[in-house]
Amino acid sequence: MIRVLIADDHAVFRAGLRMLLGAQPDIEVVGEAGDGWQTLKQAERIRPDVILLDLTMPGMPGLQTLALLRRQVPDAKILILTMHEDEAYLRQALAEGAAGYIIKRATDEELVTAIRAVARGEIYIHPAMTRALLEDLIPAPKLPEAHEPWESLSEREQQVLRLVAVGHTNQEIADRLGLSVKTVETYRARGMEKLGLRTRAQLVRYMIQKGLLKEE
Amino acid sequence: MKRQVLQRAIERFWEIAGGVSVRTKILGIVLGGTLLFGMTTVLQVRYALHQVLVARTQDWGIAIASDLAARSTDLVLINDLLGLYRLLKDAVDHNPEIRYLFVLSPQGEVLAHTFGTGPEFPAGLIEANTLPPGASYHLQPLRTPEGIIWDIAVPIFRGRAGVLRLGLRDTAVRAAVNTVTTWLLLTTIAVSALSIGIALILTHLIVRPIRGLVAMTERVARRDFTARATVWANDEIGALAQAFNNMVEELGQQERMRAFYLQRIIEAQEEERRRIARELHDETGQALASLRVGLRNLEQTTAPEALRSRLEDLYQLVDETLRRVRRLAFELRPSVLDDLGLVAALERYIRDYRERFGIEVEMQVVGLDERRIPPTIETAVYRIVQEALTNAAKHAKCQRISVLLQASPRLLSVIVEDDGCGFDVEYVLRDGRENRLGLYGMRERAQLVGGTLTIESAPGRGTTVYLRVPLEGV
Numbered sequence: 176m177i178r179v180l181i182a183d184d185h186a187v188f189r190a191g192l193r194m195l196l197g198a199q200p201d202i203e204v205v206g207e208a209g210d211g212w213q214t215l216k217q218a219e220r221i222r223p224d225v226i227l228l229d230l231t232m233p234g235m236p237g238l239q240t241l242a243l244l245r246r247q248v249p250d251a252k253i254l255i256l257t258m259h260e261d262e263a264y265l266r267q268a269l270a271e272g273a274a275g276y277i278i279k280r281a282t283d284e285e286l287v288t289a290i291r292a293v294a295r296g297e298i299y300i301h302p303a304m305t306r307a308l309l310e311d312l313i314p315a316p317k318l319p320e321a322h323e324p325w326e327s328l329s330e331r332e333q334q335v336l337r338l339v340a341v342g343h344t345n346q347e348i349a350d351r352l353g354l355s356v357k358t359v360e361t362y363r364a365r366g367m368e369k370l371g372l373r374t375r376a377q378l379v380r381y382m383i384q385k386g387l388l389k390e391e
Numbered sequence: 392m393k394r395q396v397l398q399r400a401i402e403r404f405w406e407i408a409g410g411v412s413v414r415t416k417i418l419g420i421v422l423g424g425t426l427l428f429g430m431t432t433v434l435q436v437r438y439a440l441h442q443v444l445v446a447r448t449q450d451w452g453i454a455i456a457s458d459l460a461a462r463s464t465d466l467v468l469i470n471d472l473l474g475l476y477r478l479l480k481d482a483v484d485h486n487p488e489i490r491y492l493f494v495l496s497p498q499g500e501v502l503a504h505t506f507g508t509g510p511e512f513p514a515g516l517i518e519a520n521t522l523p524p525g526a527s528y529h530l531q532p533l534r535t536p537e538g539i540i541w542d543i544a545v546p547i548f549r550g551r552a553g554v555l556r557l558g559l560r561d562t563a564v565r566a567a568v569n570t571v572t573t574w575l576l577l578t579t580i581a582v583s584a585l586s587i588g589i590a591l592i593l594t595h596l597i598v599r600p601i602r603g604l605v606a607m608t609e610r611v612a613r614r615d616f617t618a619r620a621t622v623w624a625n626d627e628i629g630a631l632a633q634a635f636n637n638m639v640e641e642l643g644q645q646e647r648m649r650a651f652y653l654q655r656i657i658e659a660q661e662e663e664r665r666r667i668a669r670e671l672h673d674e675t676g677q678a679l680a681s682l683r684v685g686l687r688n689l690e691q692t693t694a695p696e697a698l699r700s701r702l703e704d705l706y707q708l709v710d711e712t713l714r715r716v717r718r719l720a721f722e723l724r725p726s727v728l729d730d731l732g733l734v735a736a737l738e739r740y741i742r743d744y745r746e747r748f749g750i751e752v753e754m755q756v757v758g759l760d761e762r763r764i765p766p767t768i769e770t771a772v773y774r775i776v777q778e779a780l781t782n783a784a785k786h787a788k789c790q791r792i793s794v795l796l797q798a799s800p801r802l803l804s805v806i807v808e809d810d811g812c813g814f815d816v817e818y819v820l821r822d823g824r825e826n827r828l829g830l831y832g833m834r835e836r837a838q839l840v841g842g843t844l845t846i847e848s849a850p851g852r853g854t855t856v857y858l859r860v861p862l863e864g865v
Binding site: 231236238258259260261262263264267279280341342344345346360373374375376377379380383388 | 709710713717726727730731735736738739753754755757791792793794795797804806808810845847852855857859
């Protein structure tokens with residue numbers, strides 16, 4: 176029997192869940208909580224196997240509740256059940272030790288599957304959210320292979336690109352080097368072309384990788 | 392101790408000098424200058440004139456004495472004392488400056504004198520001046536109750552016939568000096584009066600425009616930007632008035648702009664609320680109403696097949712509504728910004744943006760990991776980047792956008808750069824175009840958090856928005 180504590184601030188939603196989970200032969204709802212503090216108290220008292228935790232409840236921020244739960248009841252598996260479909264929340268929740276992450280628009284079957292999975296000690300992440308994690312596995316888009324090395328750039332081109340990378344406006348670069356804005360743009364375009372870069376963001380990444388970006 | 396006294400004196404001076412009006416100060420300068428000059432002149436002239444006149448008079452006295460001595464030689468030699476007396480008396484009568492004349496024999500007896508009969512010959516006078524042997528004259532000033540008398544001794548017949556003594560008064564000298572002094576003083580007073588008159592006119596010329604400026608400044612302080620100062624002259628005060636006018640012109644312009652944009656911003660805000668209200672009412676409200684009807688239908692549905700299909704419809708409706716509400720909430724204020732910070736919120740926004748507009752957006756963040764910046768700055772940066780990206784999607788026809796966030800301990804630099812068609816920044820900002828409001832809004836937001844916003848763009852050369860926000864003291 177999987178003993179579940181439901182933590183969500185919407186009573187109607189809790190009732191719905193209780194009904195759904197109560198119908199499962201291997202799941203028993205052993206408690207409900209409407210905010211972070213209540214959840215902590217209930218969890219310490221009941222010692223449930225799984226806590227269904229909403230990230231947005233009144234009072235304590237959800238992620239903080241999660242961290243405290245991990246400390247107080249380390250044996251309980253915490254399954255995040257939330258409206259948030261942002262990968263950032265997912266990452267934070269996993270970092271704080273959540274065992275699973277499921278979104279509220281998931282189907283009943285998915286929810287039950289998730290509870291069973293985390294109860295078995297597995298990690299469950301709702302399919303709608305896995306894409307974000309997979310993107311992490313795919314290596315960051317590689318910078319286009321530089322046509323020519325940094326050293327092949329003329330001194331002026333290097334100067335201009337350095338200033339571009341640290342965030343100066345073309346006008347400021349022109350003023351500093353005593354050139355016209357047009358000339359600065361030409362040097363910049365030529366330098367970027369030689370390195371095979373297309374945007375300022377790429378340039379900054381390139382320079383960080385090559386260790387060329389020094390604090391001024 | 393000494394310094395304290397000096398300090399006190401300076402403070403006192405400023406108290407007085409600062410307490411009086413400009414008019415009084417100028418009058419003080421003019422009057423003080425004139426009087427000082429007048430008095431110095433009077434003293435100087437008095438002294439110089441006195442010196443010159445004294446020398447002249449003494450020379451004249453010596454000449455008279457020598458002449459009388461020559462003429463009295465024979466009279467002394469033939470012992471004609473009456474003739475001698477007449478000669479002296481005559482000279483004294485004709486020259487009021489001569490106080491007395493007398494002749495001493497070589498033995499020192501008075502042969503003739505002009506003090507009249509009787510014992511009036513002043514005691515000690517004979518001894519008061521002695522002629523050194525061989526000298527052609529000797530002058531000795533004597534202090535007497537009548538004033539200074541220069542006693543001149545001249546030898547008669549090289550001293551063999553005795554000595555002639557002449558007493559010379561300084562009354563004429565004094566009278567002349569006094570007359571000149573009086574005239575100089577009168578002139579000084581007249582010049583002072585004249586200077587005061589001129590100073591009053593000049594003061595008026597200086598003070599009038601200043602009063603005008605003060606009156607104008609007070610009007611501007613009451614937000615009356617039509618106030619203008621009259622430029623009376625082409626001098627420094629005129630330049631000041633001109634500068635004031637330019638400043639008020641500029642202020643008025645800014646005020647009008649601000650009022651215009653405030654109006655537009657309020658309108659835009661109201662428009663946004665209308666949109667949200669309509670969306671809530673028409674979409675969400677409608678969907679919930681449909682849901683209600685659907686649930687009611689379920690009550691009467693008994694056939695398992697129909698039940699399943701209706702339920703499926705209802706689930707879809709709920710999912711669709713949920714999606715819309717979440718989108719609306721996100722547009723209003725992304726909670727990820729509050730919960731997880733700027734970078735997470737921007738990443739989320741950019742992911743949506745990429746899908747919505749099909750534009751390649753690259754974001755690079757330097758020096759901002761693990762670091763939360765104040766919420767007001769996060770909101771401002773988020774909204775500005777959002778606006779810049781929206782503008783790029785709407786106007787730039789670009790393929791690639793790069794978003795760069797660089798944080799140093801003191802500064803947050805945000806650069807949004809596209810490779811689109813660009814625009815003439817000056818032109819758009821100057822001539823009220825539609826998207827000027829957006830640019831103005833970005834700039835206002837930047838200024839509210841103490842930052843600066845620079846836009847670099849030109850037709851055909853893409854657009855770059857630079858935002859710099861100081862993080863110092865945060």
